[in-house]
Amino acid sequence: MLSRFASILILGSTLFGQSYVTMPAGYLTIEAPGYSIYFGARPSMRCQFFNAEYSGSAKTFKEVSCRRDGARDASPYHFAGRSWKDLRLTMAEGSYANASSTFSSNLQSRVSQVFSGSVTWPDHSSGGPTSQPHTWANDVRFPFKTPWTYSDGKDVTLDFQFSGGTLANQQAWTTYRPYYVDGVHVTTRAGGSSTNFGTNNCANAPYTNAPFCVPMMHTYAKNTGNPGTDNKYHFQWWLGRYPANAPTVVALSLFGNLSGSNINNPCQNYFVGPGIALFGRTPNDNSKAFFLPSSPFTENYVSTAVGIKIWTQAAFQHPTRNRFELTRGGFTTIMAQPTPPSGAAWMFATFAANPVGGRISSEYLPLLRLQR
Numbered sequence: 289m290l291s292r293f294a295s296i297l298i299l300g301s302t303l304f305g306q307s308y309v310t311m312p313a314g315y316l317t318i319e320a321p322g323y324s325i326y327f328g329a330r331p332s333m334r335c336q337f338f339n340a341e342y343s344g345s346a347k348t349f350k351e352v353s354c355r356r357d358g359a360r361d362a363s364p365y366h367f368a369g370r371s372w373k374d375l376r377l378t379m380a381e382g383s384y385a386n387a388s389s390t391f392s393s394n395l396q397s398r399v400s401q402v403f404s405g406s407v408t409w410p411d412h413s414s415g416g417p418t419s420q421p422h423t424w425a426n427d428v429r430f431p432f433k434t435p436w437t438y439s440d441g442k443d444v445t446l447d448f449q450f451s452g453g454t455l456a457n458q459q460a461w462t463t464y465r466p467y468y469v470d471g472v473h474v475t476t477r478a479g480g481s482s483t484n485f486g487t488n489n490c491a492n493a494p495y496t497n498a499p500f501c502v503p504m505m506h507t508y509a510k511n512t513g514n515p516g517t518d519n520k521y522h523f524q525w526w527l528g529r530y531p532a533n534a535p536t537v538v539a540l541s542l543f544g545n546l547s548g549s550n551i552n553n554p555c556q557n558y559f560v561g562p563g564i565a566l567f568g569r570t571p572n573d574n575s576k577a578f579f580l581p582s583s584p585f586t587e588n589y590v591s592t593a594v595g596i597k598i599w600t601q602a603a604f605q606h607p608t609r610n611r612f613e614l615t616r617g618g619f620t621t622i623m624a625q626p627t628p629p630s631g632a633a634w635m636f637a638t639f640a641a642n643p644v645g646g647r648i649s650s651e652y653l654p655l656l657r658l659q660r
Contacts (some may be wrong), residue, residue, distance in 0.1 A: 306350075308424075310445075311339045311656045312472050312632040319421040322473030323357040324654035325466040326636055328370065328409060331453030334637045334651070336394055337446040337644060337656065340384035341631040351659040352377065352446065353429035355422045357468040367467045368414040368459070373452030375402035379436040382445035384631060387648050391481035391637075394445045396611065411456060412467060416552060421470060424657050430468065447655070449640040462535040470655045472632070476509040477517070478623040482526070485546055486616030490555035490606075495529040495576070498555065500539055501602035502526050504579070504616030508598050509626045514647075521593075521622070522584040525600060528577035530570040536604040539565045544599030544619060553603075558600045559617035570604065582594075594624045 308317050326336060380395040387394055410427050438444060454604050455461045482502035491498050503524045510519035526537050543561025551558045571578050601617040628650040635645035 295578070307660045308657050309342065309646070310648075310659065311337065311658065312653065314631075315421075315472075316657065318468045319422070320655045322471050322652070324469050324471035324473070324652045325471055326464075326652050327354070327448075327471075327654040328450065328467045329464050330450070330638055331461045332638075332640045333450045334391060334640045334642055334645065335448040335450075335634060336387075336636070336649070337389055337632075337634045337654075338382060338384045338387045338394065339446075339632050340443040343384075343441055343443050343603075345346040346437060346440045347660060348435045349379070349432070349658045349660060350435045351429060351431045353424050353657045355424050355470045355657070357470040359423070360654050362514075369409055369411040369453050369456035370461070370465075370467065371406065371408040371456070372450050373406055374449075375403070375405065375407040375430075375431050375451070376401055376449045376544070378447040378449075379432075380447065381438050381442040387445075387633065387635075389635065389644050389646070389648065391634045391643060391645060395447060396445075397442075398436070398438055400434075400436050402434065402436050403430040404433075406532070409467065429604050438541045451640045457486065472653045472655060473651060476626060476628050476649050476651070478507045479505050479620065480600065481588065482618045482620040484616055484618045486548075486556045486559070490609075490613050492529055492531050497529060498616050499529040499602070499604070499613075500527065500616040500618065501600050503540070503620045504584075504596045505598060505620050505622055506584075507594075507623045509628055510589070512630065516586075519589045519625075521587045521589060521597045523587070523598075524582075524584040525566075525580045525602070526577060527580055527602060530604060531607050532535065532570060534570045534604045534607055535567070535638050536570055536580075536602055537565050537567050538600060538602040539563055541599045542596060542608045544597070544601075544617065548617070549617055553614045554611070556601075556614040556616060558601065558614060560599045563599075563649055589625055591625070593622050594623045598622065639659075 330337030380399040381397040382394045397654050484500050484502050488498045506522045508517040508520045539560045541561045543562030544559050548559040599619045602615040606613050635648045637645045
């Protein structure tokens with residue numbers, strides 16, 4: 289016999305004989321832990337969703353909807369309503385594990401255009417976070433012309449094509465204009481932020497702050513389908529405000545401190561402990577910022593490295609002051625590997641006619657509700 293609690297859950301997800309599921313799963317009555325700002329953000333775009341969460345048995349779907357996000361921003365916001373002359377939704381069987389950046393490759397069988405027509409989304413405003421999910425609004429829904437059924441053991445592909453978009457406020461709409469819908473923003477990459485410290489002595493015109501050197505370390509999730517980043521660390525130095533074409537050496541160490549040691553350099557103390565160094569040159573222009581090397585070093589992920597600090601600082605031969613000058617220093621902390629949701633991902637392209645989309649990921653993944 290079902291418990292009273294289970295009965296309440298079933299009643300909460302069923303209305304007049306209709307039941308619902310979400311993609312990603314588990315967010316029918318609770319706020320998802322993120323948001324999406326790209327779905328419906330352009331007058332013409334194409335989006336594909338890949339899902340393997342319901343492949344255990346054959347199912348029939350009758351409608352897709354999404355809900356506006358209400359808990360992601362601590363300050364008031366307003367997003368203009370928008371309309372599209374033609375919005376098409378195609379359902380198909382596909383393969384989540386082998387999803388391709390080529391849109392047509394993901395529409396493998398039981399391909400059916402289930403929705404086609406004009407669509408209007410309302411203005412979206414909030415005076416601040418509600419910490420509660422919005423209702424599954426009738427104004428952000430896509431009822432199917434006929435129910436769509438897929439086979440036992442198959443994954444689902446949803447293909448949205450937006451065309452002929454206009455904004456409700458009649459402003460020009462040629463680029464990205466966000467619209468918050470509830471979603472799961474889980475990146476396959478962690479890290480990338482650094483602490484930059486030191487004095488602003490020895491600035492190079494036109495900059496008023498001193499040259500800097502900070503470490504850029506990214507940690508990538510495993511099983512992403514990208515062999516260049518899958519289960520990897522990526523590292524490179526980020527430098528800026530240097531004179532052009534100056535000989536440079538950058539140091540890297542697992543040791544350092546914010547006070548540094550006075551080595552009688554006119555610009556900075558020396559902040560980095562024993563380590564390794566890389567020699568190079570600044571770009572041929574007076575660059576505000578650049579990476580060294582231009583392509584990052586790659587190393588396999590090692591969980592025992594999580595939490596370790598990496599310290600860096602650079603020095604260069606100044607072409608007009610004719611002296612060796614130290615830059616500001618920087619450090620970063622190696623981050624743990626992120627864990628994206630299993631079984632749900634998407635990609636999008638900036639025009640409906642594009643044959644190829646961008647990176648397949650769970651970043652800014654919109655939350656969809658499907659009626660069964």
